[in-house]
Amino acid sequence: MRNAVGIRRLLPTVTGGGVLSRVSLRRRARFGVLMVTAAALLFPVINGNDADIDSAANAFAFAALALGLNIVVGFAGLLDLGYAAFFAIGAYAYGVASSWQVQPEWSGFWEPWQWLDLVSRFHTANGDVVHFQVSFWLMLPVAAAIAAFFGVLFGAPTLRLKGDYLAIVTLGFGEIVPIVARNTPSVTNGAMGLNGVAAPRLFGYDFGVNATPYYYVGLALVAFLMFTSQRLKDSRIGRAWMAIREDEIAAAAMGVDRVRFKLLAFAIGAAFAGATGTFYVAKLQTATPEMFMFPVSVMVLVMIVFGGIGSVWGVVVGALLLQILQSWFLEDLSQWLHALGRLVNVEWLQHVELASSIELIFGFILVLMMLYRREGLIPAIRRVAPLSLDEQTAQIGRGGFDRLPGPLPNPPPLAGEGRVGARAASGPLLEVSDLTVRFGGLVALRSVELSVPAQTVVAVIGPNGSGKSTLFNVVTGVVPAGRGSIRFAGEAIERLRPHEILERGVARTFQNIRLFPNLTVLENVMIGMHARLDTGPMGALLRLPANRREETAAREHAREILALFGNRLLPRADHLAGSLSYANRRRTEIARALATQPKLLLLDEPTAGMNPAETLELADQIQSLNHNGLTILLIEHKLDVVAMLAEQVIVLDHGEKIAEGPPEAVRRDEEVIRAYLGRSAAFA
Amino acid sequence: MSDYGVLLQQVVNGLSLGAMYALLALGFTLVYGILELINFAHFNVFMVSSFFGMWALQFLGITGQSRVLAGPALAGALVFAFAVTMIGAGILGVAIERLSLRPLRGVRGTAAMITTIGVSYILFNIILLTVGAGSENYPNPLPVVRWQFGEVTLELKELLIWGVAVVLMLALHFFVNRTRLGKAMRATAQDAEAARMMGIDVDRVIVTAFFLGSALAGAAALIFGLYYNYTSFIIGYTAGLRAFTAAVLGGIGSIPGAMVGGLLIGLIETLGGQLIAVRWTDVIIFSILVLVLVFVPTGLFGRATPTKS
Numbered sequence: 001m002r003n004a005v006g007i008r009r010l011l012p013t014v015t016g017g018g019v020l021s022r023v024s025l026r027r028r029a030r031f032g033v034l035m036v037t038a039a040a041l042l043f044p045v046i047n048g049n050d051a052d053i054d055s056a057a058n059a060f061a062f063a064a065l066a067l068g069l070n071i072v073v074g075f076a077g078l079l080d081l082g083y084a085a086f087f088a089i090g091a092y093a094y095g096v097a098s099s100w101q102v103q104p105e106w107s108g109f110w111e112p113w114q115w116l117d118l119v120s121r122f123h124t125a126n127g128d129v130v131h132f133q134v135s136f137w138l139m140l141p142v143a144a145a146i147a148a149f150f151g152v153l154f155g156a157p158t159l160r161l162k163g164d165y166l167a168i169v170t171l172g173f174g175e176i177v178p179i180v181a182r183n184t185p186s187v188t189n190g191a192m193g194l195n196g197v198a199a200p201r202l203f204g205y206d207f208g209v210n211a212t213p214y215y216y217v218g219l220a221l222v223a224f225l226m227f228t229s230q231r232l233k234d235s236r237i238g239r240a241w242m243a244i245r246e247d248e249i250a251a252a253a254m255g256v257d258r259v260r261f262k263l264l265a266f267a268i269g270a271a272f273a274g275a276t277g278t279f280y281v282a283k284l285q286t287a288t289p290e291m292f293m294f295p296v297s298v299m300v301l302v303m304i305v306f307g308g309i310g311s312v313w314g315v316v317v318g319a320l321l322l323q324i325l326q327s328w329f330l331e332d333l334s335q336w337l338h339a340l341g342r343l344v345n346v347e348w349l350q351h352v353e354l355a356s357s358i359e360l361i362f363g364f365i366l367v368l369m370m371l372y373r374r375e376g377l378i379p380a381i382r383r384v385a386p387l388s389l390d391e392q393t394a395q396i397g398r399g400g401f402d403r404l405p406g407p408l409p410n411p412p413p414l415a416g417e418g419r420v421g422a423r424a425a426s427g428p429l430l431e432v433s434d435l436t437v438r439f440g441g442l443v444a445l446r447s448v449e450l451s452v453p454a455q456t457v458v459a460v461i462g463p464n465g466s467g468k469s470t471l472f473n474v475v476t477g478v479v480p481a482g483r484g485s486i487r488f489a490g491e492a493i494e495r496l497r498p499h500e501i502l503e504r505g506v507a508r509t510f511q512n513i514r515l516f517p518n519l520t521v522l523e524n525v526m527i528g529m530h531a532r533l534d535t536g537p538m539g540a541l542l543r544l545p546a547n548r549r550e551e552t553a554a555r556e557h558a559r560e561i562l563a564l565f566g567n568r569l570l571p572r573a574d575h576l577a578g579s580l581s582y583a584n585r586r587r588t589e590i591a592r593a594l595a596t597q598p599k600l601l602l603l604d605e606p607t608a609g610m611n612p613a614e615t616l617e618l619a620d621q622i623q624s625l626n627h628n629g630l631t632i633l634l635i636e637h638k639l640d641v642v643a644m645l646a647e648q649v650i651v652l653d654h655g656e657k658i659a660e661g662p663p664e665a666v667r668r669d670e671e672v673i674r675a676y677l678g679r680s681a682a683f684a
Numbered sequence: 685m686s687d688y689g690v691l692l693q694q695v696v697n698g699l700s701l702g703a704m705y706a707l708l709a710l711g712f713t714l715v716y717g718i719l720e721l722i723n724f725a726h727f728n729v730f731m732v733s734s735f736f737g738m739w740a741l742q743f744l745g746i747t748g749q750s751r752v753l754a755g756p757a758l759a760g761a762l763v764f765a766f767a768v769t770m771i772g773a774g775i776l777g778v779a780i781e782r783l784s785l786r787p788l789r790g791v792r793g794t795a796a797m798i799t800t801i802g803v804s805y806i807l808f809n810i811i812l813l814t815v816g817a818g819s820e821n822y823p824n825p826l827p828v829v830r831w832q833f834g835e836v837t838l839e840l841k842e843l844l845i846w847g848v849a850v851v852l853m854l855a856l857h858f859f860v861n862r863t864r865l866g867k868a869m870r871a872t873a874q875d876a877e878a879a880r881m882m883g884i885d886v887d888r889v890i891v892t893a894f895f896l897g898s899a900l901a902g903a904a905a906l907i908f909g910l911y912y913n914y915t916s917f918i919i920g921y922t923a924g925l926r927a928f929t930a931a932v933l934g935g936i937g938s939i940p941g942a943m944v945g946g947l948l949i950g951l952i953e954t955l956g957g958q959l960i961a962v963r964w965t966d967v968i969i970f971s972i973l974v975l976v977l978v979f980v981p982t983g984l985f986g987r988a989t990p991t992k993s
Contacts, residue, residue, distance in 0.1 A: 077793070079794045079797070079798075081801075157974060157977075157978040158977075158978070160978075160981075161977060161978075161981065163793065163794055164720070164721070164722045164794065164797055165932075165977050165981065167722065167794070167797065168722060168928065168932070168973065168977070169973070169974050169977055169978075171925075172925075172970035172971075172973050172974050173970075173974070175925070175966060175970050176966075176967050176970050176971070179963075179964075179966055179967050180967065182963075183963050183964065183967075294921070298801060298805065301798070301801070305798060356813070357809065357813055359805055359808070359809045359812075360805070360806060360809035360810065360813065362802075362805055363802045363803065363804070363805030363806035363808075363809060364802070364806060365802070366798055366799065366801060366802025366805065367784050367799050367802035367803055367806065370784075370788065370795050370796075370798055370799040370802065371784065371787055371788065371799070374791070374795055
């Protein structure tokens with residue numbers, strides 16, 4: 001198939017990088033896309049063989065399914081093993097809405113529908129019945145919407161589950177849907193299958209069983225879904241999905257509403273399958289439960305694993321290649337073997353049917369790809385140019401910075417703002433009282449009281465295991481508070497979910513660094529802006545001027561934030577966060593937290609693992625943040641850093657607050673010395 | 685037969701199926717407890733080993749149900765068949781771990797699980813392509829002996845199934861709780877990293893888990909063949925999913941959980957089939973799977989793991 005060959009030729013332009021400049025790379029990619037499109041458009045004209053065109057149209061259906069599954073598995077990282085269920089739902093939706101299977105009795109209720117041409121009145125010996133004849137073109141979006149509804153319905157119970165459990169639940173739904181189809185013959189004609197599904201018509205032309213029109217509809221469907229996938233991927237929506245894929249807890253702490261975005265991924269992924277189901281059934285003009293069983297879900301999974309999970313071009317190429325393998329190559333190879341068998345007079349060679357071993361090949365593809373090339377044929381992640389020596393050499397800076405980048409132009413209003421604004425001015429910014437957290441028998445925090453006045457730096461110190469990080473986790477909603485209250489700017493936040501707390505202006509870093517390792521530094525920082533941006537799925541798809549402006553401003557803003565750290569992060573903006581040095585990962589995490597435009601910044605051991613010069617540099621920078629109006633709550637083991645930055649120090653030990661006061665006073669406190677340095681030091 | 689009698693009979697049948705599911709569920713739980721991996725290959729290790737058992741019995745000259753043995757000959761044939769099946773299944777499980785999963789140790793995310801799906805597919809299709817798509821008549825040397833207790837009939841093969849299941853589960857319990865390797869296994873399940881630092885050969889523990897889990901699947905497979913008198917390339921999928929549901933229901937990672945979950949699923953299958961309809965059995969079982977995962981993800985015996993951050 002020529003278009004697939006074209007895509008393969010495109011490989012180096014999409015994945016290659018290195019010395020090529022960006023501009024020429026983009027131009028070459030654009031040229032490649034143009035060539036592929038031309039080849040795909042001309043294919044039926046050049047080939048002319050109806051069977052080949054028909055297989056190509058089927059291959060498009062599977063490419064469309066692969067694109068949909070790629071949204072769920074590739075972008076959002078939710079392994080769905082029952083994806084064929086949505087394919088089935090879309091297929092039966094059209095199948096029932098345009099066949100003779102369901103024929104309710106005619107009544108006045110149907111008259112407006114008849115006027116809309118969705119049903120017709122059909123005379124039988126036993127009275128008049130309704131004949132559904134909904135147009136294919138109308139059913140494409142309707143089936144997508146129905147499937148999306150079921151995507152949300154099936155997705156909702158799985159939201160709290162870990163990845164592998166989610167796979168099993170989706171597998172369960174994938175089993176249930178075809179069984180229900182088989183067991184409700186009144187609607188689906190059961191195992192016998194729906195028959196006589198109407199073929200699409202366009203301007204009076206009936207598609208019938210002619211392969212060419214289906215080929216073009218399939219091509220258009222794949223092109224549209226690729227466009228949609230790519231647009232979503234390069235937007236706030238795609239970034240939020242990938243953040244969830246990379247690290248759910250960090251995504252939530254950066255303001256991504258996990259529930260909403262997971263459901264959105266399920267819905268959009270299911271919608272792709274729903275529309276594809278309609279296309280597929282219109283083409284086959286029949287639907288049986290066997291068409292939508294587990295092997296189909298696995299086949300689509302094989303396609304995206306083969307092509308490259310998360311890569312839009314990759315999954316399409318993967319789907320097309322495997323379909324070609326199945327419908328042409330193995331057939332041809334079997335024919336050749338039969339001929340060979342006749343030639344050398346070997347009986348079994350004449351009966352080999354390689355096409356029946358396609359699932360065996362799928363199994364080997366899954367295993368071998370996972371073992372040797374997990375990123376697939378066309379990886380989703382581009383390589384980047386190596387840094388110059390200049391860019392690599394860190395310049396140790398002192399003195400922090402003068403000013404922070406201003407806020408984004410017209411950010412959406414902060415949640416909770418206004419309602420509590422009046423009270424916020426008077427009281428402390430953060431006020432924790434009587435906070436108790438238990439993990440089973442362990443009391444991680446016991447009746448902790450603490451208050452952070454606005455625009456101050458407060459440090460929390462204490463031995464390991466004293467509850468410092470738990471305190472941060474509770475304040476940011478990662479761990480639920482057992483008892484007690486947490487007020488931020490006067491508003492109770494202890495029952496809010498992490499992203500809601502972030503929206504109110506609380507951002508954090510993690511002790512054990514939770515960046516999104518397979519996203520670039522720039523993307524990491526832009527995910528921080530998630531709650532301050534507006535673009536929804538429609539905006540991402542249409543890319544209206546407002547969305548364009550917002551995206552450009554966000555990118556610019558992210559670069560400004562990276563620039564705060566001198567030449568440490570900015571030259572590495574397009575590098576994967578996972579490839580950075582330890583200290584740079586810490587800095588990126590702070591940059592990401594700053595991008596959320598916080599009022600209160602919680603830093604969990606920001607200088608851990610840094611040498612003395614780097615520590616001083618970062619301490620200066622933290623001080624500048626404070627001088628620019630940020631309130632900072634800091635966990636830190638290095639007491640000289642604490643003494644330099646903090647106005648107030650709180651000491652935790654075994655979950656209890658044992659001391660509080662200015663750094664010098666706390667340093668002399670006997671209880672603190674005992675907790676920190678041991679009993680003998682206290683009495684020395 | 686009264687309704688009550690029918691239900692009681694279905695309880696007996698359910699316990700037999702349940703014993704088989706429990707053995708199969710133990711394999712999921714052993715591997716999950718240590719690797720946190722849902723091993724889809726287990727489905728078809730079960731299926732393939734039912735053929736091991738068939739070939740072992742055929743090797744003894746037993747085909748179909750025509751040749752009935754008794755006394756020491758029967759015991760010998762059964763011990764031989766169970767030994768061959770369980771060792772064959774165990775070796776298959778270890779080979780799968782060694783060849784396809786060990787290279788992926790430490791890789792984040794779902795790569796290992798996707799690999800097990802691939803392995804499962806390979807096993808499935810190897811049997812389909814070599815043995816064929818038909819059902820094989822399973823050799824069965826057991827004499828048909830029935831006892832009547834009121835309205836309930838008890839068969840010799842059911843007693844055999846229960847006996848084998850109880851012996852194997854007690855053996856597993858003893859192994860895990862009383863031996864050095866068993867202790868290493870429990871330690872690894874709690875915290876693999878800490879176990880490694882304490883000098884435990886974690887790879888050996890994993891291999892042991894795969895061997896034991898697969899061997900138990902082998903026993904379950906032979907029981908399947910003797911109970912239903914057939915096997916086919918397709919049996920792994922349904923039985924595997926039900927056994928997996930059993931493991932989840934009991935609390936995946938928990939050994940007593942898998943045993944109890946297996947029995948419950950066996951009972952749900954037979955009683956649900958009786959009270960509702962057999963064609964809805966799978967829907968009932970999968971609905972239970974979904975409901976348990978959503979509302980009690982730790983299952984009946986699972987321990988709650990503290991949130992790590």
